Each structure stands twice: as C-alpha cells, then as structure tokens.
Amino acid sequence: MTDEQRALYEYYTTGPRVAPESPFSLVGPDGRLQGPPAVWILSPGFGHALQQIGSAVRFGSRLPARACEIAILLVGHHHRSAFELYAHTRAGKAAGLSDADLAALADNREPADMSDVEGCVFRTTRAVLDRGTLDDDEFRDAAGLLGEPGLLELVTIVGYYNMVAWQLAVFDVQPAAS
Known part of the structure; x- marks a missing residue:
C-alpha cells in the first residue's frame, strides 16, 4: 500500500x-x-x-437512527445491493427495526407502527427512488415534518447510498460469507 x-x-x-x-x-x-x-x-x-x-x-444526521436505516434499506433493496443489505439489516436491528419491519421494507411496504417521522422518511425515500424528486405537496409535507434541514439530510442519505450501491455493484463487492 x-x-x-x-x-x-x-x-x-x-x-x-x-x-x-x-x-x-x-x-x-x-x-x-x-x-x-x-x-x-x-x-x-x-x-x-x-x-x-x-x-x-x-x-451526524438529526433524523432518528431508525428512520435513517429505513431510508438506507430502501436504497439497498432498490439496487439489490448485497453489502448494503448485509450491513444495514444489522444496523437497522440495532436501531430497533424488527424482523417484521425488515420484511416489510424488503417487500417495499411501509412497516406497521412507524412514527410520523419514519412514515415520512419511508414515503419520501420511495418517491425520490421512484421519480428522482418530490412533487410540491410531497415537498411541503416532508419539509413540514422533517424541517428543510432534515429533508436535505434525508435526500443526501438517499443520494449517498445510491452512489455506494453503484460502486459496490460495479466492483462486485459482496459481504463476507457468514
């Protein structure tokens, strides 16, 4: 090296x-x-x-850890990123996501019993992954609940983990065999 x-x-x-x-x-x-x-x-x-x-x-995000992991796992599933899913399934469990929550996210469904912030993170992340943006009502709703700084952080989390997923895919980085 x-x-x-x-x-x-x-x-x-x-x-x-x-x-x-x-x-x-x-x-x-x-x-x-x-x-x-x-x-x-x-x-x-x-x-x-x-x-x-x-x-x-x-x-460093102001968003709760559980909400961040929801966004990261949605990105991981969106890209079928094996390492992201390996790592953030564990991080999601550590942040309080249950097996049922993880299964719902894997099926692209909103988990039951989420907080308002977590539900907003789920819906906003799905919209950004599906369309690359938010419409005016989605933006107002997300900014109203998360605050504009929180929304910026969420969009940055989604963008960062998209980039990571692409890098992992191009270089075929897989989790170590368990």
Whole structure:
C-alpha cells in the first residue's frame, strides 16, 4: 500500500467503526477491508473525501437512527445491493427495526407502527427512488415534518447510498460469507 492507502486503511481498522458494539465491520477476519472502503482504497483522495461524507451521513444526521436505516434499506433493496443489505439489516436491528419491519421494507411496504417521522422518511425515500424528486405537496409535507434541514439530510442519505450501491455493484463487492 502507498502511504495514503495505509492512512485510509488505518482509519477503518481503528476507532468507533471497529468497536465491539458496532452492528457490522468494514474489516474482515483476514484484515482486508470490506464494503465501500474495499473500493475507496483504490483512490485515497476520493476515499478520504467519501469517508468524511459517509461519517456525516451515518453519524451526524438529526433524523432518528431508525428512520435513517429505513431510508438506507430502501436504497439497498432498490439496487439489490448485497453489502448494503448485509450491513444495514444489522444496523437497522440495532436501531430497533424488527424482523417484521425488515420484511416489510424488503417487500417495499411501509412497516406497521412507524412514527410520523419514519412514515415520512419511508414515503419520501420511495418517491425520490421512484421519480428522482418530490412533487410540491410531497415537498411541503416532508419539509413540514422533517424541517428543510432534515429533508436535505434525508435526500443526501438517499443520494449517498445510491452512489455506494453503484460502486459496490460495479466492483462486485459482496459481504463476507457468514
């Protein structure tokens, strides 16, 4: 590895992402990177920038963790992204999604007993994935419930995980065999 690659590798092999309570690991038992970092290490300049965005998206949103995982899982199912689904099924369970919730999301159905925010996140994410935008009423409803900053964060989460799904597909990144 180059020095830049080593620095990126060390970012993923130390700190909170490898803590025992983390719902999934981006480092395999053999020490190899898994998931998006396995590709990002190819171009450390991009890799560092992408991990900064990823960190903000994953750990810095004002939206509840459960709502974020609903959006991420919808993107994962939309793209049939094996690694996203592997990782975020675990993260979704850690955030409080039940097996029934996960099954509903896999079937593109709104899970029962969601909060108003979670329902809004589900409907808004579906609209963005289906049409690439929101109509005026959908925008007003989402901005009214999530606030415009929350809506920006949701759209960014959806866009970021779309990009990740494409990268994983192009480079055929799969979860490690369990």
